[in-house]
Amino acid sequence: MRVIKLKKDNLFPFLEVISEKADLWAPVKKGDKHVFKVVDDFSKVELNTTRTILPPRKIFLPQTFSMFNISEKGYEEDFSHVTKKILFGIHPCDIHGLLTLDNFFKQDYLDPYYLEARKNTLILGLSCWPDEYCFAKSTNTHIIEEGFDLFFTDLKDFFLVWIGSSKGDDLIRLKPEFFDENLTDKDIQTYIDWQTARDNAYKWSINFTALPDLMELKYRDPLWEKLGDACLACGSCTNVCPTCNCYNIMDKQFLGGKDGKMIRYWDACTLEEYSEVAGGENFRKKRADRLKLWYTHKLQAYISKYGKPSCVGCGRCIVTCPVDINVRTVGKALLGEKEDAFWLRFNKEVTK
Numbered sequence: 001m002r003v004i005k006l007k008k009d010n011l012f013p014f015l016e017v018i019s020e021k022a023d024l025w026a027p028v029k030k031g032d033k034h035v036f037k038v039v040d041d042f043s044k045v046e047l048n049t050t051r052t053i054l055p056p057r058k059i060f061l062p063q064t065f066s067m068f069n070i071s072e073k074g075y076e077e078d079f080s081h082v083t084k085k086i087l088f089g090i091h092p093c094d095i096h097g098l099l100t101l102d103n104f105f106k107q108d109y110l111d112p113y114y115l116e117a118r119k120n121t122l123i124l125g126l127s128c129w130p131d132e133y134c135f136a137k138s139t140n141t142h143i144i145e146e147g148f149d150l151f152f153t154d155l156k157d158f159f160l161v162w163i164g165s166s167k168g169d170d171l172i173r174l175k176p177e178f179f180d181e182n183l184t185d186k187d188i189q190t191y192i193d194w195q196t197a198r199d200n201a202y203k204w205s206i207n208f209t210a211l212p213d214l215m216e217l218k219y220r221d222p223l224w225e226k227l228g229d230a231c232l233a234c235g236s237c238t239n240v241c242p243t244c245n246c247y248n249i250m251d252k253q254f255l256g257g258k259d260g261k262m263i264r265y266w267d268a269c270t271l272e273e274y275s276e277v278a279g280g281e282n283f284r285k286k287r288a289d290r291l292k293l294w295y296t297h298k299l300q301a302y303i304s305k306y307g308k309p310s311c312v313g314c315g316r317c318i319v320t321c322p323v324d325i326n327v328r329t330v331g332k333a334l335l336g337e338k339e340d341a342f343w344l345r346f347n348k349e350v351t352k
Contacts, residue, residue, distance in 0.1 A: 001145075004172070005180040005187060006152070006159040012042040014178050015088060018171050022084035022122070025059055027052055036087070045089065047154060050131045051314050055242035056094050057101060059087060060117040061266075067113060067249070068262040078261070082116045088124040092144035093136040093312040095125055097242025099147045103306050104245055113264070122167060125151035130202050133315030135328065137202045141312045155190050206331045208299075208309055214334040215300040219292070223333055228288025230323045230343035231270075237326065238268035238294070240316035243302075246274065270294055295330055 006014070015024060026045045027034045034049045036056055066078040090098075102118065105111035125148040136142040144151065149168030153160040161179065163169050172179060238244040248267040253260040267274055270291065275284035284290045302310035317326040324341035332339040 002163045002169075003183065004161050004163070005183060006161050006178060007180075008156075008158060010175075010178040011152075011159065012045070014175055015042055015045070015086075017175050018122075019086055022086045024086045024088060025056075026088045036089075047089070047126065048129075049089065050128060050134065051091075051316055051319070054240060055097060055314070055316065056087060056090050057097065057242060057245075059085065060098075060101075060121065061114055061245075061247075061264075064263060064265040065113070066261045067264045070251070070253075070260040070262060072258055075262070077112075079113070079116055081113070082120055085117075085121040086124060087121055089126045090123060090148075091126060091128040091314075093134075093139070093141040093314045094242050095123065095144045095147045096139075096141040096308075096312045097314070098123070100243045100302070100306065100308075100310055100312070101245060102147075104243075122171070123148040123150075127151075127153040127198075129198060131315070132203050133318045134313065135202065135204060135206060135315065136313035137199060138205045138208055139309060139311055139313035142199070142202075153191065153194070155187075155194055158187075160187070160191055204328075206328060207335060208311075208331075211309075211331055211334060212300040212303050215296055218334055223330075224288040224292045227291050227325055227330065227343060228286055230346045231287045231291055231325055232323060233270060233272060233287050233290070234322075235268035235271050236320045236322075237317045238270050239266065240320045241298075242312055242314060242316070243298075243310040244268070248274075269297075291325070295327075298327065299331070 015026075018024075023038045024040075025036050026039050027049045028037045028039060028044045028046055030053070034046055034052045035054065036052050036059060039045055062081055065081040068075040069078050070076075098118070101114065105114040125144060130136065130142075146164065148162075148164045150171060151162040151164060153162070160183075161172075163172060238246065246267045246269050247264050249262060249264050251260055252263050269275070269284075270287075272282065272285060272287075272290070275290070276282045284293060298311045299309055302308065311327050318328055320326075323343050323346065325343050329339045329341040329343070333344075
C-alpha cells in the first residue's frame with residue numbers, strides 16, 4: 001500500500017476537483033453534533049469529529065427507498081437511490097461497519113440495492129481522536145487496512161494519505177501536484193508519535209474476548225429481565241448502529257389503484273412488531289428477549305460467522321440510549337464489573 005503526503009491547504013481544492021462528477025458526502029455540524037451530508041461548500045466540512053448521529057450505512061441504504069415500481073405491466077426494479085458518490089471523513093470504526101455489511105449482504109442471496117450503491121461510492125477515510133464514549137481499541141477497529149480507496153491521517157500540518165485501491169490511485173492522478181511522494185524521517189516519526197498518543201487516549205476498555213462465552217453462560221441470567229424492565233423499546237440503538245441491517249417492506253399504492261411502489265424501510269429487532277408473524281403470534285414479545293437477541297448478534301453470533309463482533313466500538317449506542325442500555329453497561333454487567341447506569345438504578349428503585 002503506497003503512502004504519500006498532502007499539505008493541509010490542498011485538501012479542499014482536491015475534494016473539489018474529484019467531486020465534479022459525484023456527490024460528495026462529508027461530516028458537517030448539526031447543532032452540537034455531526035451528520036453526513038452532501039456538501040458543495042467545503043468550508044462546512046468538519047475534520048475534527050467523533051461520531052455522526054447516524055452511521056454511513058444511511059448513504060448506501062436510505063431509511064426509506066423504493067425497490068420496485070409497480071404497474072399493470074408488472075414490477076420494475078428501482079435503483080434511483082444509487083448515484084455516484086464520494087464519502088469523505090468516514091472513520092476506521094465505520095469502515096469496519098461497512099465491511100461487516102459487505103459480508104452480510106453478499107451471503108447466500110446478494111442484496112443488489114446495497115451492493116450497487118457500494119460499488120458506486122468511493123470511500124475516503126479520515127483519522128479521528130477518541131472521546132469518553134469511544135472504545136474502538138477494544139474491538140480492534142481503531143485501525144483499518146482495507147475497505148477504503150484513500151485514507152487520510154491528520155497530522156496537524158499535513159496529511160499522510162494511504163492509497164487503498166486502483167480507484168484511489170486514479171483520484172490522486174487527477175491532481176498529482178498536490179501530493180508529495182517523498183516522506184522524510186521526521187514525517188514518519190510524527191506519525192509514530194501521533195499513533196502512540198492516539199492509542200493512549202482511549203479512556204476505557206472492555207474485554208471482548210470473554211463476551212461470546214459469557215453470552216452463552218449467562219443466557220438465562222436475571223440480568224436480561226432487569227434490562228427489559230428499563231428498556232423503552234424505542235429502537236434508537238438499532239437506528240444508530242453501523243452494522244444493524246433489519247428492514248421491512250410494504251406496498252404503497254397510488255390513487256386509482258393501478259400503479260404503486262414497493263418500499264423498503266429500516267426496521268429493528270428490538271421493536272415488538274418486528275417478531276410478529278401471521279396470525280398475530282409473537283415469539284419475542286418480551287423486551288428482555290428482544291434485547292437478548294440483539295446483544296447475541298452483536299457480541300456472539302457475528303463472531304462465529306465472520307470472525308469478529310458486529311460492534312465496532314463507535315459509542316453511538318452509549319450516546320443515544322436514554323436509559324443507559326448499551327454495549328458498555330451490558331458488557332460490563334456480563335463481566336461482573338460495576339457500572340453506574342440508569343437501568344441499574346431503576347431496578348433498585350422498583351424493588352424498594
